[in-house]
Amino acid sequence: MVAALTLAGVEHRRGDRTVLRVDRLGVERGERLAVLGPNGAGKTTMLRLLAGLEPPTQGRVLIGDLDPASLPAQDRVRLRRQVGYVTQHATLLAGTTVARNVELPLAWRGVPRAQRRDRALHCLAAFGVAHLARRKAQFLSGGEAQRVSLARALAPGPAILLLDEPAASLDPASRASFLADVERVLGDRATTLVHVSHRPDEALRLADRVAVLVEGHLRQVATPLEVIASPGDATVARLVGYENVLDVVVDERGDVRVGDSVVLRGCAATPGPAVLAAWAAGLELGPEPADGPAFRVDRVRPGQGRWQVELRGAAPLTAHLPWATAPPGVGDAVSVSAGASAVVIAQGTSPPSLVALAQGR
């Protein structure tokens, strides 16, 4: 079956700088792909190429089996109309009503006037903003504007939807509610989705598969579970949210050492330098070790339903302890165990080939 979207041998440059290089990436019909990466990773560039807004400097971007760059202008527009694209900031026509904003892409597709209004109101209702239909777009809040922007992109019923961090400018409460709406509305559709974000919670929430993009290169493409449980390298581990990503050494016995402190025993990883990725909630604190250097508690802060404990030793660490647990005192010497959820990533096997992974025991 032909993929809905394909990037093949793509290299895109701005001036002398290569901003995106993808050997091959396909998005199947109906699939939801999240592109996760830090700011400046090339995520928006990738979406612009996929939307057919600009051709790549080299290589091919296919929508279905067609390359927009090779088509005459009329056909290119027709092809582009299969793709909906929502930019990071809701770019509504400020001097126009919300309803007219949503009707606009329908008008350009020749939908009769009577049907346009009905479809616009239906899409606005799906995002709970139908009551704003007659309001000028310039007077909407950020959350309302993004809902209208998404309703506008979905009104023509695109086969493919590209979302460029649509919740980035919203406050946490609005973001959660906006994403819940997106999830609910897309749940009823077979729309192919490419969703870009630098927030792992957003990216993983809407994804069947995650592509991690760093400095214009794909570091890892895998399911959300695989990316979380087996991050390809230290950068990917940081991106998916591991609070502790440390340079460690695995010795012959499989003990993982941070400096001289053993934080994980009996690991199956190859001996040598490695990276340890550990969740703050997965770190276990114990009494001061008898046989080695300890970590000292630097700071204890109340967090969201947990204690946030900052440790210093061979490397700075963050641990989250359950709220019901009595936290250690500042200055206390403790031992640290990385726990079962920690991941050891072998060094020297940087992408694009995936690294060997060794789950801690």
Place this chain on the structure above:
Amino acid sequence: MSDPVLEVLARSALVSGSATAVALLIGLPVGTWVALGRARSRRATVALVNTGLAVPTVVVGLVVALLLWRSGPLGHLDLIYTLRGMVIAQVLIATPLIIAITVASLSLLPAELPDQLLALGAHRWQMVGRLWLEARLPLLVAAMAGFGHALSEVGAATIVGGNIHGQTQVMTTAIVEGVRRGDFRSGLTYAGVLLALAFVVNATLASVQQRGASWSRP
């Protein structure tokens, strides 16, 4: 108001109105191209346009006169001392202003808007039309400013038109002639009419802008 004054007023409006219309036909697309163009070409064109804004109207008149002069490269068109010749000169005067305001107006719109409109399925011309609609009030200012600039200039009108009574005399050249002859009453009459015309144009503009502002209230 006497017939000669009305005749001169009508001629001024005709020449400057025609010049503004032609300048809009040139300035609006060029300004849009500059506003939507790549940064490097935009900087160069804006610098060129700003230079055009600073050129004195007498210099424009001189250049146009040299081109249209009987022995000049465009002499065979027989446009010197004609209304058409004056329109050409005023087009050159109004166009840089219209380009500059068009660029500024479109640059005020969100930078992502052109791409967003294309992504919504617009053809390029539909996208440009929508941008013009979004920036309609500042673009109206561009038209009015172009008209005002053309109407109030005297240098090019004198040199290219020649201030021929009943043929190419316009408000500004009539004022200059009145003062030159010591007929201040005549000069003041034309000046009063010119000021009234400027007031009407600006009042209309302000009214349209106010209506635009009130429409935009929720």
